[in-house]
Structure formats: C-alpha cells, structure tokens
Amino acid sequence: MAALVLLLLLSPVLVTDAKRFRLPSDPRAYLTQEVHWFNQKLDHFSPKDHRQFKQRYYEFLDYYDISNGPIFLKICGESACPGIINDYTTVLAKKFGAALVSLEHRYYGKSYPFKRTTADNLSYLSSKQALFDLAVFRQYYQESLNAKYNRSNVDSPWFTFGISYAGALSAWFRLKFPHLTCGSLASSAVVLAIYNFSEFDQQVGDSAGPGCKAALQEITKLVDQQLLLDGVALKSKFGASMVKNDVDFLYLLADAAAIAFQYGNPDVLCSPLLEAKKLNENLVETFANYVKDYYCGKFGASVETYDQQHLKNTAIGEKSGDRLWWFQVCTEVAFFQVAPTNDSVRSSRIDVSYHLELCRNIFGEGIYPEVDMTNIYYGGTRIAGSKIIFTNGSQDPWRHASKQTSSPEKDMPSYIVECHNCGHGTDLKRGCPQSPLSIEGDAGNCTSPEAVQKVRAKIIEHIDLWLSECDYEGHRFIQR
Numbered sequence: 001m002a003a004l005v006l007l008l009l010l011s012p013v014l015v016t017d018a019k020r021f022r023l024p025s026d027p028r029a030y031l032t033q034e035v036h037w038f039n040q041k042l043d044h045f046s047p048k049d050h051r052q053f054k055q056r057y058y059e060f061l062d063y064y065d066i067s068n069g070p071i072f073l074k075i076c077g078e079s080a081c082p083g084i085i086n087d088y089t090t091v092l093a094k095k096f097g098a099a100l101v102s103l104e105h106r107y108y109g110k111s112y113p114f115k116r117t118t119a120d121n122l123s124y125l126s127s128k129q130a131l132f133d134l135a136v137f138r139q140y141y142q143e144s145l146n147a148k149y150n151r152s153n154v155d156s157p158w159f160t161f162g163i164s165y166a167g168a169l170s171a172w173f174r175l176k177f178p179h180l181t182c183g184s185l186a187s188s189a190v191v192l193a194i195y196n197f198s199e200f201d202q203q204v205g206d207s208a209g210p211g212c213k214a215a216l217q218e219i220t221k222l223v224d225q226q227l228l229l230d231g232v233a234l235k236s237k238f239g240a241s242m243v244k245n246d247v248d249f250l251y252l253l254a255d256a257a258a259i260a261f262q263y264g265n266p267d268v269l270c271s272p273l274l275e276a277k278k279l280n281e282n283l284v285e286t287f288a289n290y291v292k293d294y295y296c297g298k299f300g301a302s303v304e305t306y307d308q309q310h311l312k313n314t315a316i317g318e319k320s321g322d323r324l325w326w327f328q329v330c331t332e333v334a335f336f337q338v339a340p341t342n343d344s345v346r347s348s349r350i351d352v353s354y355h356l357e358l359c360r361n362i363f364g365e366g367i368y369p370e371v372d373m374t375n376i377y378y379g380g381t382r383i384a385g386s387k388i389i390f391t392n393g394s395q396d397p398w399r400h401a402s403k404q405t406s407s408p409e410k411d412m413p414s415y416i417v418e419c420h421n422c423g424h425g426t427d428l429k430r431g432c433p434q435s436p437l438s439i440e441g442d443a444g445n446c447t448s449p450e451a452v453q454k455v456r457a458k459i460i461e462h463i464d465l466w467l468s469e470c471d472y473e474g475h476r477f478i479q480r
Contacts, residue, residue, distance in 0.1 A: 029437055031060040031090060031100065033083035038140055040106070042113050042124055044132035053113035055133065056104040057141075058084045065097030066149055070157040070182070070467055071141070074102040075134065075173070077166030078325040080109030087429045088441030088456065089161055096463065098159075099145065103137050105130055105166075107324050116314045119363045122327045128377070130169060134160075135177050157470040159463060160184040163425035164398065165328075167191075171403075172378050175385035183387035183466035185459060187428040190401040192381050193333040193374040196352060198340040199400035200258070205345045207261035207395040212270035215277050216257055216345050219287050223253060224347055226284070238288045239296060240303045247347075247354050252306040253287070254337070254346035256295040261395045264423035264446070265433035268294055299435050311362045323362065330359035334369035335401065381405075383412075387466050389459055390414040393422035413462065415455045419448035427455045 040055040058081075063069075072093055074084060081104035093100050104111040107125045114121040138158060146154050158181045162170030167189030174184040205213040226234045227246050235241050235249055243249045260269035269290055276286040295301050304310050305322045313323065329335060336355040339348045359367050379385075381403045390406075392399040394416055406414045421432040431438040432446035443452035 029086055029439065030083035031062075031086050032058055034058065035110075038137065040111075040133055040136065044129055044136070051113075053106070053111070055106065055111045055137070056081065056109060057137065058102045059141075060084050060093070060100040063093045063097055064099040069097035069099060070159055071145070072096075072098040072100050073134070073138065073158060073160045073181070074100060075160060075162035075166040075169050076102055076104050076108070077162065077164055077169070078105065078108060078328065079321050081105070082109065085429070085437065086439050087437070088431075089428065090440050092460070092463065095460065096467065099156075101141055103134060106133055108321050112316055112320075115316060117316065117320055117323055117327075118314050119327075119367065121314075122324070122363075125324060125327055127165075127169060127172065127328070127332060127374075131173055131176055134169070134173055135180055138177075138180050157182045157467050159467065161187070161428065162189065163187045163429050165190055167402075167425075168378075171383060171385060171388045171390070174388050175378065175383055178386065182470040183389070183463065185389045185391070185428060185463075186403075187391045188393065188396055188398055188402060188424045189390060190333070190335065190398055191378060191383055191403055192401045193335070193369070193371040194401055195334045195336060195369065195371045197335050197337050197401070200335075200337045200397040201254070201340055201344055201346050203395075203397040203400060204258045204261055205343065207266065207397070208257075208270060208345070211274050211277070212266075213345060215270075215273040215283060216287075217343075219273075219283050220253075220345065220347050222284050223250070224349070234284075237285065239292045240306070242303060243306050245308055247349050248306045248308060250347040250350055252303065253291065254350060255306075256291045256301070257287075257345065258337075258397055259295060259299060259301070262397055262424045263299075263434040264393070264395070264421040264426060264430070265435070266395065266421055268433075308358060308361055311358075326359070326362060330363060330367050330369055332369060332371075332374050334371050384410070385412060386410045387462075388412045389462050391427045391455055391459070392416050393424060393426040394418045395421065396423045396426075398424055413458065415458055417451050417455050419446050419451050421445075421447050422451065426452060427459065 036057050036059065037054045039052045042051040042053055043049040072089060074089055081102060084100055084102045089100065106129060142155060146152060160170040160173050160181050167186040168191045170184040171186035171189050171191055174181055208216060231246060235243060240249055240252060243252060257269060260266050272286050272290060273283065276283055296303060311323050311326055336352055338351050339346045356368060383403065390403045392402050392404060403414055406412065417426050423434060426432055429441055431442045443449045446452050
C-alpha cells in the first residue's frame with residue numbers, strides 16, 4: 001500500500017507495487033506480450049494433493065547468447081502480469097546477453113486455480129507457495145529452453161529480479177533456493193513483515209518537507225471535522241460517494257498523498273498545496289482536485305478499491321487482485337499503515353483495530369497476519385542469505401520494510417538512491433516519476449540522475465561478479 005508494497009492498488013490499499021497504478025497501454029512499453037502456459041502444482045507442501053492449475057509466463061530471447069548467456073527471471077508480484085515490461089532490465093539483458101523470462105504470481109491476473117476467491121480457496125495463496133512456483137518453473141523453463149535449442153545437460157546461470165513484494169520474493173528465492181540462482185536483485189524489497197507500520201506515515205511527512213507536511217496535516221484535521229458535520233458532501237467533493245465507511249475514505253486520502261512520494265512525483269501534490277496555502281485558498285478543495293485529477297485520473301487508482309463491500313466480492317475478474325493482496329496482508333505480512341502517536345500526517349482513526357476489523361469483515365473470523373512467523377521463516381532484515389543486492393529510493397515510505405544496511409560478510413550490499421523524486425523501484429524499473437512508465441527505466445527526469453546511475457553501476461558490477469562465480473562443467477553451473 002501507500003499499502004510492498006509495491007507497484008505498481010487496494011482498498012485501504014497497500015500501495016506496495018500493490019496499489020497498482022495503471023499498466024501501460026502502449027505496446028512499445030512491453031518487450032513481449034506473447035503468452036505461454038505451463039501446469040503448476042496447487043499445493044507444494046502436500047504429498048497427496050496432485051491438483052494443478054495453469055500458470056502464465058512470458059519469454060524474450062532477442063538478446064540471448066545461446067552459447068553461455070544467463071537467464072534473468074523477472075518476478076511478477078501482486079497484480080496481473082500482462083507481459084514483460086520494457087524497463088531497466090532490458091538494458092541489463094542486452095549487456096549480459098540474457099534471456100528474459102517472467103512468471104505471473106499464482107491467483108493474480110490469469111493464473112487462478114479456482115473460479116471463486118473464497119477464504120478457503122485462498123488458503124494456497126502465500127509467499128511460500130509462490131517461491132516453490134518459481135523453483136518448479138525454473139526447472140521447467142530450463143528444460144524447455146534446452147529442448148528449443150536442441151541441447152542437453154545445460155543448466156544456465158540464473159539471476160532473479162523483483163520490485164516491492166516481488167523484490168522480497170527475489171531475495172527470499174535466493175535465501176531458500178541458493179542452488180537455483182547465482183544471485184538476486186531485491187529492489188524496494190519489503191522483506192520485513194510489520195504489524196504496526198507507523199514508519200510509513202513518518203516517511204511520508206519527511207519526504208513532503210515541513211511546508212507540505214504542515215498543509216497535509218491541516219487537511220487531515222479539516223477532513224476529520226467535516227466528516228462529522230456532513231460526510232456525504234465531503235466524500236462527494238472527492239468523487240468518493242460510494243465509500244460508506246469513513247475510515248476507508250480516510251485511507252483513500254492517506255494513500256493518495258503517499259503515492260506522490262512513493263512513485264516519485266512529489267511536486268504534483270505539494271506545489272498546488274503550498275500555493276493554496278500562500279494564497280489562503282481552500283486546502284481541502286485543492287487536495288480534492290489532486291485526488292480526482294491525478295490519483296484517480298492520471299495515476300489510475302480506483303475509488304472502488306477502498307470500499308470493503310467490493311473487497312468481499314469473491315468473483316474472479318479484472319479487480320479481484322484487490323482482494324487477493326489483502327488476503328496476503330491479512331495472513332502473512334500486515335504492513336498496517338497506522339497513524340503514529342505524534343505528528344501524524346494521516347488521520348489517527350487509521351489504527352491497528354481498523355485493519356484487524358477489515359480483515360475479519362472481508363475474510364471472516366480467525367484471519368489475522370502471522371507477522372512473527374513470517375519474520376522467523378525469512379529472517380526479516382536479518383535475512384541470512386548471500387549475493388542479494390538491496391536497493392531503495394530515499395523518498396519511498398516502503399524503505400522501512402526493506403533492508404537498508406549492507407552485510408558485507410554475506411555479500412549483501414544495500415544502496416539508497418538519494419534524490420528529491422527517487423521512490424519505489426527507481427533503480428530498476430521506472431525512473432522518475434514512475435507513472436507514466438519510462439521506456440528502459442530512463443533516469444533523465446530524476447532530480448539526480450547521477451545518483452540513479454551510480455547505484456545502477458553497482459548493480460552491474462555485482463551481477464557481473466556473481467555470474468562469473470557460477471562455474472561451468474560441461475555447460476552446467478555449480479555455485480562456488
């Protein structure tokens with residue numbers, strides 16, 4: 001959310017990559033949208049359950065060096081995956097002669113095992129199952145590629161990439177299956193499950209700066225007051241009349257503000273607010289225009305995703321991803337973006353109790369996030385992996401769920417891309433700002449392109465080294 005994210009959105013949505021912005025409609029934004037399918041096991045942890053489902057994937061081989069090129073696995077996260085987007089991994093694939101392949105996450109997009117998303121049917125939706133999906137697919141695709149080029153016993157060097165929740169999957173894949181990949185890039189990777197995620201809102205305030213932060217806090221105070229006086233009229237002003245629950249509405253406003261900093265476009269929010277403040281104009285109306293014109297307009301968020309009644313809909317469809325991500329939030333990672341005790345930007349009514357009630361209302365009694373178990377299983381920011389690159393944008397609220405310090409002894413560097421509009425996934429995917437998407441992740445619009453390029457140079461350095469450390473014996477690689 002602004003509620004991992006991300007992307008790339010949800011009812012009181014987790015804007016990880018997950019309060020997704022509108023996917024690009026320009027075909028040039030994709031390297032390929034040609035669909036491939038393979039049969040995936042539904043439950044990797046049951047020796048008796050042999051059910052399968054169709055899982056969607058894509059491949060791009062234009063840059064692939066058949067003799068000894070690596071395979072770059074771009075991990076899709078908590079949204080539909082309609083193709084391989086032409087972002088900075090394109091540059092990396094060209095440089096290293098790599099094949100690009102991308103697997104859609106189970107349940108999202110077209111890769112759904114069931115016709116309804118009831119709580120019982122969603123019991124197979126988890127990061128643990130998704131990691132085994134990647135491992136099984138990795139073996140399947142390697143064999144498929146060998147058959148395509150009429151070769152045998154070739155095990156190519158693989159490298160994984162991901163942003164937000166997919167970034168966490170990239171890190172966790174290297175952690176759990178080190179023999180299947182030479183390394184991973186975990187961009188804005190939300191590896192730390194957090195129950196009481198007040199740091200998110202604190203970073204929104206820090207990224208906004210004193211003047212814009214004060215304006216946002218004044219808007220929050222005025223909105224809280226006006227909700228009590230005439231909530232119907234207020235919601236109508238924001239184009240959100242359908243959102244009946246007042247705190248759901250407040251979450252919409254909090255996300256709308258956070259998204260400007262998360263996805264590298266702070267001035268589109270702060271400039272009109274500061275100007276309105278200077279001219280003594282109506283701050284709430286100015287913010288309402290931003291929500292309607294930018295957040296729900298250009299950015300592509302949907303007011304409907306903030307309606308709990310919508311999240312209770314179990315039908316498979318274009319917007320079922322909203323409910324799916326909330327299930328993962330409510331069972332594994334939480335990321336409850338609550339108001340801090342002091343100096344909050346968002347309304348104090350957005351608290352843990354609100355989130356827990358939302359989980360119960362959508363999925364029923366007994367559903368709550370096993371945050372401690374998630375962090376015990378993966379290690380949180382104390383992850384004991386190796387050869388994982390962690391990157392984060394300086395203005396991204398999600399950086400506080402990521403690993404921001406290097407672990408040299410484990411060969412796990414961490415880099416912060418520092419600039420005024422450096423947000424979620426700036427290094428790997430979207431440049432600045434991140435909507436609309438920049439072809440090949442152009443950093444030219446970042447306030448400090450040099451900061452982005454510096455981190456990208458480090459990424460290339462690590463990939464080059466770690467690929468070289470995958471030794472070959474008869475075209476099979478062995479991890480040193």
